Amino acid sequence: MVHYFTNAVGRCRRLFILKPHSGMPIYRQLLEQIRRMAASGQLPPGTELPSIRELALKHAINPMTVSKVYTLLEAEGVLERNRGKPMTIATPERTQAPLANRLEQLEPHVEQVALAAQQLELTEKDVVKALHNAWEKNDEQPVHRRTRPR
Amino acid sequence: MNSPYIAAHGLGKSFSGKPVLADVSFTVEPGDVVGVLGKNGAGKTTLLELVLGFTPATAGGVQLFGYDSYRLPGAAKARVGFVPQQDELVNQLTAADQIGVISSFYPKWDDTLVGRLSQEWEVDLTQRVKNMSVGQRQKLSILLGLGHRPDVLILDEPVASLDPVARRQFLEQIIEVAADGNRSVVFSSHIVSDVERLANKIWILKDRRMFWQGDFDSLKDSIVRLHARSTRPLPASLEIPNALSVQRDGTIATAIVQGWSPDMHDGLARQLDAELEIEQLTLEEIFLELHR
Numbered sequence: 001m002v003h004y005f006t007n008a009v010g011r012c013r014r015l016f017i018l019k020p021h022s023g024m025p026i027y028r029q030l031l032e033q034i035r036r037m038a039a040s041g042q043l044p045p046g047t048e049l050p051s052i053r054e055l056a057l058k059h060a061i062n063p064m065t066v067s068k069v070y071t072l073l074e075a076e077g078v079l080e081r082n083r084g085k086p087m088t089i090a091t092p093e094r095t096q097a098p099l100a101n102r103l104e105q106l107e108p109h110v111e112q113v114a115l116a117a118q119q120l121e122l123t124e125k126d127v128v129k130a131l132h133n134a135w136e137k138n139d140e141q142p143v144h145r146r147t148r149p150r
Numbered sequence: 151m152n153s154p155y156i157a158a159h160g161l162g163k164s165f166s167g168k169p170v171l172a173d174v175s176f177t178v179e180p181g182d183v184v185g186v187l188g189k190n191g192a193g194k195t196t197l198l199e200l201v202l203g204f205t206p207a208t209a210g211g212v213q214l215f216g217y218d219s220y221r222l223p224g225a226a227k228a229r230v231g232f233v234p235q236q237d238e239l240v241n242q243l244t245a246a247d248q249i250g251v252i253s254s255f256y257p258k259w260d261d262t263l264v265g266r267l268s269q270e271w272e273v274d275l276t277q278r279v280k281n282m283s284v285g286q287r288q289k290l291s292i293l294l295g296l297g298h299r300p301d302v303l304i305l306d307e308p309v310a311s312l313d314p315v316a317r318r319q320f321l322e323q324i325i326e327v328a329a330d331g332n333r334s335v336v337f338s339s340h341i342v343s344d345v346e347r348l349a350n351k352i353w354i355l356k357d358r359r360m361f362w363q364g365d366f367d368s369l370k371d372s373i374v375r376l377h378a379r380s381t382r383p384l385p386a387s388l389e390i391p392n393a394l395s396v397q398r399d400g401t402i403a404t405a406i407v408q409g410w411s412p413d414m415h416d417g418l419a420r421q422l423d424a425e426l427e428i429e430q431l432t433l434e435e436i437f438l439e440l441h442r
Contacts, residue, residue, distance in 0.1 A: 024370070025370040026347075027367050064181060
């Protein structure tokens with residue numbers, strides 16, 4: 001069972017493949033497919049998603065399952081809710097991962113710095129100051145925004 | 151927060167001292183689609199009949215729209231739809247007359263909906279019930295349960311006699327009801343794949359009790375088959391938390407684990423000194439494993 005839909009300009013056709021009779025819950029299948037397609041750019045920002053009812057009927061699945069996926073992806077910043085209009089794939093600025101996730105990615109680096117600072121018998125204040133200087137220095141250089149793969 | 155449409159507490163039923171259902175509690179919220187699973191004789195039909203107030207409870211009780219279901223006022227009755235396992239159609243009537251009889255009980259009968267569905271489902275309204283096939287009778291019976299647009303729709307094995315096309319049409323209709331968001335469906339079925347598609351809540355009845363109930367997604371996420379492979383023989387008594395069953399054969403073991411979460415993986419792998427592989431189960435497999 002596949003589902004096709006078109007983006008705002010009606011060009012790209014995409015599909016979901018949902019297998020209810022699989023060990024993976026349907027919501028996770030749909031969640032991961034939309035997430036992957038948005039991340040890879042297969043579903044470019046602005047792509048309109050089918051309505052909850054439409055998708056549920058097409059795949060003969062519970063509308064709440066679709067609604068749950070849309071809500072989760074909206075919270076993640078992958079989807080954008082538009083008043084009275086279909087949900088769309090969010091623009092890249094909005095697809096930023098939640099703070100907790102980004103902090104988690106930073107954690108190993110911070111641990112390294114903390115460990116090195118302790119071994120060098122530096123104070124917390126020294127480290128914060130050094131970090132501040134490094135931050136300022138970086139800011140002077142042109143910053144390349146993360147670009148999305150085509 | 152809306153109050154639940156259905157709320158049962160400590161519900162039980164005995165026939166001449168013999169229990170057929172014991173200590174069942176649950177709620178059904180607006181928008182819920184509940185799939186009721188259980189072997190034959192597990193108490194599914196009794197449970198649905200108690201909810202409908204067809205029979206008094208012998209323990210606890212069940213409320214429908216806030217009323218004791220056995221003493222349901224007429225206005226609340228009009229908000230309930232029921233499709234029984236054995237249809238209660240009148241053989242001598244034509245389908246149209248049968249619809250006429252039932253619709254006369256409901257002030258808010260939706261002729262347009264019933265007309266459209268009888269066409270889509272190819273129910274010949276001029277045919278007498280006694281000349282209908284089992285599948286046709288079942289379709290008509292479902293139409294009669296849907297026609298007054300009930301807020302709570304209860305179906306007992308509604309699709310057993312339907313062909314795959316008719317079953318899909320039926321599923322689409324249930325989705326329409328669920329998409330409303332303010333209506334609920336409770337249905338028992340042996341067709342696990344339908345339950346898998348539709349239900350957001352699952353009740354599994356076993357030995358006349360509610361064996362498992364909850365969110366369907368969490369059921370699928372939490373019950374897994376775990377394969378352990380070690381380089382050394384595994385101990386005869388494997389310490390696997392929440393295991394429903396464990397089979398061990400030398401260096402290999404397989405267990406069904408309830409309440410699994412991915413963060414348990416590394417700890418257990420170290421503890422067993424084994425490589426673990428987690429296999430997710432289909433609803434049918436879960437059902438079979440729970441009945442071993």
